[in-house]
Amino acid sequence: xxxxxxxxxxxxxxxxxxxxxxxxxxxxxxxxxxxxxxxxxxxxxxxxxxxxxxxxxxxxxxxxxxxxxxxxxxxxxxxxxxxxxxxxxxxxxxxxxxxxxxxxxxxxxxxxxxxxxxxxxxxxxxxxxxxxxxxxxxxxxxxxxxxxxxxxxxxxxxxxxxxxxxxxxxxxxxxxxxxxxxxxxxxxxxxxxxxxxxxxxxxxxxxxxxxxxxxxxxxxxxxxxxxxxxxxxxxxxxxxxxxxxxxxxxxxxxxxxxxxxxxxxxxxxxxxxxxxxxxxxxxxxxxxxxxxxxxxxxxxxxxxxxxxxxxxxxxxxxxxxxxxxxxxxxxxxxxxxxxx
Ligand code: P6P
Numbered sequence: 370x371x372x373x374x375x376x377x378x379x380x381x382x383x384x385x386x387x388x389x390x391x392x393x394x395x396x397x398x399x400x401x402x403x404x405x406x407x408x409x410x411x412x413x414x415x416x417x418x419x420x421x422x423x424x425x426x427x428x429x430x431x432x433x434x435x436x437x438x439x440x441x442x443x444x445x446x447x448x449x450x451x452x453x454x455x456x457x458x459x460x461x462x463x464x465x466x467x468x469x470x471x472x473x474x475x476x477x478x479x480x481x482x483x484x485x486x487x488x489x490x491x492x493x494x495x496x497x498x499x500x501x502x503x504x505x506x507x508x509x510x511x512x513x514x515x516x517x518x519x520x521x522x523x524x525x526x527x528x529x530x531x532x533x534x535x536x537x538x539x540x541x542x543x544x545x546x547x548x549x550x551x552x553x554x555x556x557x558x559x560x561x562x563x564x565x566x567x568x569x570x571x572x573x574x575x576x577x578x579x580x581x582x583x584x585x586x587x588x589x590x591x592x593x594x595x596x597x598x599x600x601x602x603x604x605x606x607x608x609x610x611x612x613x614x615x616x617x618x619x620x621x622x623x624x625x626x627x628x629x630x631x632x633x634x635x636x637x638x639x640x641x642x643x644x645x646x647x648x649x650x651x652x653x654x655x656x657x658x659x660x661x662x663x664x665x666x667x668x669x670x671x672x673x674x675x676x677x678x679x680x681x682x683x684x685x686x687x688x689x690x691x692x693x694x695x696x697x698x699x700x701x702x703x704x705x706x707x708x709x
Pocket of ligand 1: 492493494495585614615616617619642
């Protein structure tokens with residue numbers, strides 16, 4: 370590289386260009402999924418700006434203002450919900466959305482839309498006030514009902530293996546979008562001065578093992594015996610305990626460095642806290658595409674049968690060898706229980 374080139378290093382591949390190039394890999398692609406991914410990127414740029422201002426404006430409770438749409442602005446997780454729903458509605462590709470912020474399915478009015486979306490608009494939002502990283506998590510499915518009609522619950526409750534794409538945005542020391550369409554996982558870092566996401570983490574592969582375990586040990590008295598034994602095993606291995614209390618932040622660190630995140634079922638919350646459709650399934654798709662594993666402790670997350678829009682499920686997700694070791698301890702407990 371001569372001195373001239375050094376003066377102006379290439380800025381890298383933008384998310385838009387990457388999406389278009391990947392679309393070329395699918396000769397029959399008609400561009401709707403590409404447009405949908407761009408809609409997510411647009412909304413995340415807007416949400417990123419509002420999160421970054423959160424130290425300057427009151428985000429607890431209602432602002433008491435009304436925005437140009439006449440919507441009463443409330444705390445950021447509701448604002449993020451509004452932003453993503455509006456972007457998906459205006460983009461035209463999505464007929465129906467399920468969101469952590471809405472009990473019922475959201476019909477966008479795009480009855481010709483081929484896709485449905487499951488989204489957690491702003492996970493970990495309780496961390497905003499203390500400046501801890503938070504995130505958006507999303508899943509994209511092709512609708513199974515005929516176009517020209519509103520989306521149905523059947524469209525929204527497909528097993529995770531039917532996802533056509535999944536991703537997350539982490540609003541942290543830098544803002545990144547990480548997603549898969551089933552051909553590997555790629556990460557894009559946001560450059561606010563240019564308003565663009567640039568490819569920064571091509572073809573992410575998660576380490577087969579690691580030395581970090583993430584679980585809220587404050588609830589360990591309610592853990593099953595198998596879970597208690599696995600956590601004891603982690604300590605015997607001198608693993609580091611890292612639990613931020615923000616799923617996307619814990620997941621992202623473990624994805625890049627190796628590790629396991631666990632939100633197990635306990636005697637207090639038998640199905641755990643996290644939601645299958647818009648937290649566990651999208652992250653499970655991503656981690657499998659990166660060479661990792663995700664289960665409920667016994668069964669592959671992506672094969673769990675949805676029965677409710679907002680159903681919860683236990684999750685063990687991250688480096689394959691660590692998830693499999695946790696499953697061994699849980700299986701041993703089940704064998705003991707069956708023998709008794
Ligand atoms: P706990 C945030 O509310 C969240 O959904 C995840 O982001 C996070 O990992 C988890 O809950 C923390 O839950 O029960 O350990 O406080």
